[in-house]
Amino acid sequence: MAAIEGLFETQRRAPALIFGIPSRDDETVHAAIRLPGMLSLLAFGNLDAEVKGLKDFPKDEWPPLTLTFYPFHLMVALGIYFIVLTTYGMFLLWKKKLFENRLFLKLALWSIPLPFIVNELGWVSAEVGRQPWIVYHLLKTRDAVSITVSAGQILFSIIMFVLIYSLLFAAWIFLLRREISKGPEETTPASWKEALA
Amino acid sequence: MNALQAIWFLLIGVLLTVYAVLDGFDLGVGFWHLFTNKDEHRRAFLNAIGPVWDGNEVWLLTGGGAIFAAFPHVYATVFSGLYLALMLVLFALIFRAVSIEFRSKSPSPRWRNTWDRAFSIGSIVPALLFGVAVGNILHGLPLDATKNFTGTFYDLLNPYALLFGLLGFAMFVTHGALYLVLKTEGELALRAKRWAQSAWVFYLGLLALAIIVTILTQPQLLDNYFSVRVLWIFPVFAVAMILAIRVFNEKNRAGRAFLSSSLAIVGLCATAAAGLFPNLVPALNNPQWSLTVVNASSSTLTLTVMLILALLGMPIVVGYTIWIYRTFRGKVKMETDLHY
Numbered sequence A: 001m002a003a004i005e006g007l008f009e010t011q012r013r014a015p016a017l018i019f020g021i022p023s024r025d026d027e028t029v030h031a032a033i034r035l036p037g038m039l040s041l042l043a044f045g046n047l048d049a050e051v052k053g054l055k056d057f058p059k060d061e062w063p064p065l066t067l068t069f070y071p072f073h074l075m076v077a078l079g080i081y082f083i084v085l086t087t088y089g090m091f092l093l094w095k096k097k098l099f100e101n102r103l104f105l106k107l108a109l110w111s112i113p114l115p116f117i118v119n120e121l122g123w124v125s126a127e128v129g130r131q132p133w134i135v136y137h138l139l140k141t142r143d144a145v146s147i148t149v150s151a152g153q154i155l156f157s158i159i160m161f162v163l164i165y166s167l168l169f170a171a172w173i174f175l176l177r178r179e180i181s182k183g184p185e186e187t188t189p190a191s192w193k194e195a196l197a
Numbered sequence B: 001m002n003a004l005q006a007i008w009f010l011l012i013g014v015l016l017t018v019y020a021v022l023d024g025f026d027l028g029v030g031f032w033h034l035f036t037n038k039d040e041h042r043r044a045f046l047n048a049i050g051p052v053w054d055g056n057e058v059w060l061l062t063g064g065g066a067i068f069a070a071f072p073h074v075y076a077t078v079f080s081g082l083y084l085a086l087m088l089v090l091f092a093l094i095f096r097a098v099s100i101e102f103r104s105k106s107p108s109p110r111w112r113n114t115w116d117r118a119f120s121i122g123s124i125v126p127a128l129l130f131g132v133a134v135g136n137i138l139h140g141l142p143l144d145a146t147k148n149f150t151g152t153f154y155d156l157l158n159p160y161a162l163l164f165g166l167l168g169f170a171m172f173v174t175h176g177a178l179y180l181v182l183k184t185e186g187e188l189a190l191r192a193k194r195w196a197q198s199a200w201v202f203y204l205g206l207l208a209l210a211i212i213v214t215i216l217t218q219p220q221l222l223d224n225y226f227s228v229r230v231l232w233i234f235p236v237f238a239v240a241m242i243l244a245i246r247v248f249n250e251k252n253r254a255g256r257a258f259l260s261s262s263l264a265i266v267g268l269c270a271t272a273a274a275g276l277f278p279n280l281v282p283a284l285n286n287p288q289w290s291l292t293v294v295n296a297s298s299s300t301l302t303l304t305v306m307l308i309l310a311l312l313g314m315p316i317v318v319g320y321t322i323w324i325y326r327t328f329r330g331k332v333k334m335e336t337d338l339h340y
Helices: A038-044 A066-094 A102-110 A114-129 A151-182 A189-196 B003-035 B039-049 B053-070 B072-081 B083-105 B109-139 B159-183 B186-217 B219-227 B229-250 B254-276 B300-327
Strands: A016-023 A028-035 A133-135 B279-281
Touching (some): A016 A038, A016 A066, A066 A102, A066 A114, A151 B083, B003 B039, B003 B053, B003 B109, B003 B254, B003 B300, B039 B083, B039 B109, B053 B072, B053 B300, B072 B279, B083 B109, B109 B254, B159 B229, B159 B254, B186 B219, B186 B229, B219 B254, B229 B254
Antiparallel strands (some): A016 A028
């Protein structure tokens, strides 16, 4: 948590960061924009709760900050963007202008891949953030590596996964394009009811 | 050894046996899919297994999960030692699953043929490799004193294991053909019946060969049979069921033939497990290093908690499995809308 929020000093009223550039060497966050007490509130439901900072952990047990801090903050920023975009869309729908607003519709179209990316960012942040532990305080990742599976075998399986998933992704895009180019079917409220029934 | 360890040996045996019976037929159908050329026949095949194949594969996952929780040392040794083989099975199963869903999404014959081939290959690879895995376990793996696998991928492709690979394959394709007889009509059912007849010959022949080779080269697997004579009931039952397949199939009693085939698989799994017990993975080089239900099991507490969960969960799983098969019983109808 300290790494996700770039919290170096253990403190009460620990802040959440809207923006910042954490530095491992300087042990501080540059250009930080802080929301005081938010981290304490989010983590423990109490503005005054104490949150342990990175400096209270041995430095060799810090996770890589870049891959923990940025993915998490990008995820949160995009999450806020989704909320804003959806709210604006609902507002347009209410005003009955949703289907005329080309800018909004373009924006919505280009936002389609974002939730997938956000999902991955969350994973990156969680998986990198728990390093060097694979089971917290019990087992380090480097001690958990199988001694019978060689690096070559792992490399082979990773290459195969990349190939297979790229292939399936291509096939999926191909199908998606076909479906999209067909355009939506003409729907009426009656047919929606039918589909729901 | 305590009773819990023996119970978990039995339960894992049950999970993997049910897997072999259930996924066995849909892997077999995947093989026969190669021998069809009409689109509607292929669709009939996919619709025959459509509602159940993914549920069937879950038994493999629960089997793997149960091994992980009950016998973590076996999980660690086998999943690391057989890494490449398991990856091959995994890749095959990925393609198989995707093929079933993707093939009908475009009418283009090239698109469909490609996914049909992927489906068949994705069925054949696991159908072969599961038998190879069983053969390797029966034969023993090279292990060291720290329970680690010391062999290579090529060690797994020894003649004894390959013989079991072929036997398992013949078993699955016979089972698959019998399932098709049960689920299809007319010309297609007739062809499936002939397929079952020819596959059956290989099934019986390879089983006879496997028994002879085991008696000659793996006498340690017979120890239990000589100390507890009643165990002979398993192999005798299995062979009787395999003979019954032939009789029922000739008399066009599709349901009974398929049931015999299912029971034959149960009998064969029981035969193998009875020979193996109390070993889970015999060490090839030094019997002292074998993984047994005693030295590979997790704590009594873990086994107890798991047993309670299994007793609560299993009736639900068995219940919905029966319900699914009841819902989709009978022949696949070609007139009604085919899903795949």
